[in-house]
Amino acid sequence: MDTLSFKLKSDMSELDTLLGHLNTFSAQIGLTRKCFCQINLALEELFTNIVSYGQDNQTHPVKVDITYDEGVITIRIEDRGIAFDPIKAKKPDTKCSLKDRQIGGLGIHLIKNLMDEINYQRKNNKNILTIKKRIEDLNCC
């Protein structure tokens, strides 16, 4: 089992730190470019959600754990910001005309399509998001 854990400040400037950690993890297990991008997207969308909507007056660190075990990548993101369940966000209408197309709401829609599972829990005043991505073969996704 491969695990990588790190903490980020709740600030957009930490996106590069996040990318650095993901690069390390990716090199450790040998992710394909495409799979790396899909996981990067899930992490970026959830992290920017926390920074944009999840903060009260104080800033709270965001704790990230990434695990690869028996063909499954699990990402757990925990923060002590205000309760915020991004999964409940309204699904964007992806079939409507350009005129009616709204800007926004795409992040969670993309995660739901690119990952196999996403769960939210509010526990002990913490938001805990867990995502799973099954990778049968590291070279196939």
Add this chain to the structure above:
Amino acid sequence: MEIIEENQDNVKIFKLHGRLDSNTSPDFEKKVFDAIENGSKSMIVDFGELDYISSAGLRVILKATKDLKRVDGEFILCAMKDYVKEVFEISGFDSFLPIDNSLDEAINRF
């Protein structure tokens, strides 16, 4: 991210290199909207060297598409890598935006 701007006849071409994410999208947004403000109506975005895009990048593309539509302009995207294309398809942007396989194909539309 590196953005190379080229002008071919009346067509403005943006060549994106690297990553279009929450940190780099504002720079791309500024360049695109400066061009629209300066009268550009025909635009191509070449994704050939773009490795990664997130919803922040999609937001700029959608906003620019709507703005160009309003002035009867045209916005063409081309040369997407697998992952980038997948993101556009899941978002449904391929239903209202022309996505060509190569820059040459995109230029030939004008």
